[in-house]
Amino acid sequence: MNNRYSRQELFSPIGRDGQLQISRKHVLxxxxxxxxxxxxxxxxxAGIGKLTIVDRDYVEWxxxxxxxxxxxxxxxxxxxxxxxxxKRLTELNSSVVMEAIIADASVSDxxxxxxxxxxxxxxxxxxxxxxxxxDVSQKVGVPWIYGACVGSYGISYTIIPEKTPCLACLLETxxxxxxxxxxxxxxxxxxxMVVAHQTGEALKILVGDVDxxxxxxxxxxxxxxxxxxxxxxxxxxxxxxxxxxxxxxPNLSFEKQTKTAVLCGRxxxxxxxxxxxxxxxxxxxxxxxNQGGTVQRNPYLxxxxxxSHRLVIFKDGRVLIHGxxxxxxxxxxxxxxxx
Amino acid sequence: xxxVLFFAHLRDAVGAExxxxxxxGKTVAELKAELxxxxxxxxxxxxxxxxxxxxxxxxxxxxxxxxxxxxxxxSGG
Ligand SMILES: [Zn+2]
Numbered sequence: 001m002n003n004r005y006s007r008q009e010l011f012s013p014i015g016r017d018g019q020l021q022i023s024r025k026h027v028l029x030x031x032x033x034x035x036x037x038x039x040x041x042x043x044x045x046a047g048i049g050k051l052t053i054v055d056r057d058y059v060e061w062x063x064x065x066x067x068x069x070x071x072x073x074x075x076x077x078x079x080x081x082x083x084x085x086x087k088r089l090t091e092l093n094s095s096v097v098m099e100a101i102i103a104d105a106s107v108s109d110x111x112x113x114x115x116x117x118x119x120x121x122x123x124x125x126x127x128x129x130x131x132x133x134x135d136v137s138q139k140v141g142v143p144w145i146y147g148a149c150v151g152s153y154g155i156s157y158t159i160i161p162e163k164t165p166c167l168a169c170l171l172e173t174x175x176x177x178x179x180x181x182x183x184x185x186x187x188x189x190x191x192x193m194v195v196a197h198q199t200g201e202a203l204k205i206l207v208g209d210v211d212x213x214x215x216x217x218x219x220x221x222x223x224x225x226x227x228x229x230x231x232x233x234x235x236x237x238x239x240x241x242x243x244x245x246x247x248x249x250p251n252l253s254f255e256k257q258t259k260t261a262v263l264c265g266r267x268x269x270x271x272x273x274x275x276x277x278x279x280x281x282x283x284x285x286x287x288x289x290n291q292g293g294t295v296q297r298n299p300y301l302x303x304x305x306x307x308s309h310r311l312v313i314f315k316d317g318r319v320l321i322h323g324x325x326x327x328x329x330x331x332x333x334x335x336x337x338x339x
Numbered sequence: 340x341x342x343v344l345f346f347a348h349l350r351d352a353v354g355a356e357x358x359x360x361x362x363x364g365k366t367v368a369e370l371k372a373e374l375x376x377x378x379x380x381x382x383x384x385x386x387x388x389x390x391x392x393x394x395x396x397x398x399x400x401x402x403x404x405x406x407x408x409x410x411x412x413x414s415g416g
Pocket of ligand 1: 165166167168169170237240241242243244
């Protein structure tokens with residue numbers, strides 16, 4: 001037993017059969033920040049067959065304290081997270097089929113990506129995407145694992161369609177806009193603890209050991225030394241609009257999809273064009289240089305600084321406007337620079 | 340009496356890990372509203388509740404001796 005997975009095969013709940021199962025599975029990770037980096041590394045090292053990673057952002061210096069896949073060079077060059085992650089992950093295990101997608105996870109995207117996967121891991125930073133993921137999971141019949149953290153606190157819960165309550169069953173009022181993420185900061189052990197809970201459950205799902213799943217919502221505070229696991233079985237609601245008998249998947253409806261979003265803790269507004277477009281960044285660079293200000297470009301995005309704002313323009317048409325939390329102000333800057 | 344436990348930012352807002360409160364006969368929603376007003380707790384309607392380590396909905400009635408925990412569903416990742 002000296003192959004690269006020998007120690008995992010010696011662990012009897014996985015064994016050789018489990019390892020074979022893992023090598024045939026496809027996991028989708030939404031978000032490649034701290035949680036996504038941790039889960040992706042764990043699954044790639046564990047020998048997952050295929051991994052699809054999705055993120056809309058690029059690497060920044062403030063990420064390096066906890067986002068384990070990224071380097072100073074990635075931050076310096078503002079490399080999109082999934083591109084930097086894929087490079088690193090391929091170095092860790094070249095036999096894994098890696099798919100890297102730079103995008104904002106829209107409803108239609110998520111429905112599309114979820115079709116061919118065995119599991120979705122939540123590593124996003126907002127409830128809008130999570131609720132979409134929740135309904136996609138129910139509609140397509142794929143399990144997903146909620147995970148989130150802030151400060152020294154973290155939380156995780158595994159949703160198995162037709163079996164456990166879904167996230168909509170648990171949340172009577174969805175905390176849109178996010179809770180405390182922009183003020184409380186985050187320490188890496190809280191990230192790692194959530195990742196451990198998510199990837200632990202993921203391995204059980206991938207080897208088909210459903211009886212070993214936790215079936216509890218876990219939350220902890222590493223600084224205050226608190227740990228709680230609460231029973232949720234009786235919360236499955238017959239009339240839940242996402243998983244109940246007469247479900248309507250409210251989080252997949254068009255009205256729920258916003259075109260602008262204030263990014264958590266970033267003093268940044270994202271604007272997504274209503275219709276899909278592809279931007280020619282090279283042409284745009286020439287155009288913007290003529291408008292004054294400074295332009296920086298890599299193959300994936302263009303960064304344009306003028307006055308107190310910085311615009312980051314992606315090929316898929318998305319634009320991040322740094323230096324404001326005000327959507328109206330962001331739109332004004334957007335239209336001033338890009339027409 | 341009831342022991343009420345607070346997690347994450349709620350603990351900071353209350354200034355204690357737990358409180359002893361007479362909550363018997365009240366619903367979860369009523370207790371939330373009361374504590375929210377008393378300690379200026381933000382967005383309590385979004386916070387999840389456990390009674391004796393079991394998930395409880397807003398209309399569940401609290402009994403004497405029940406241990407209540409408030410668990411905020413955070414979004415950071
Ligand atoms: Zn449900």
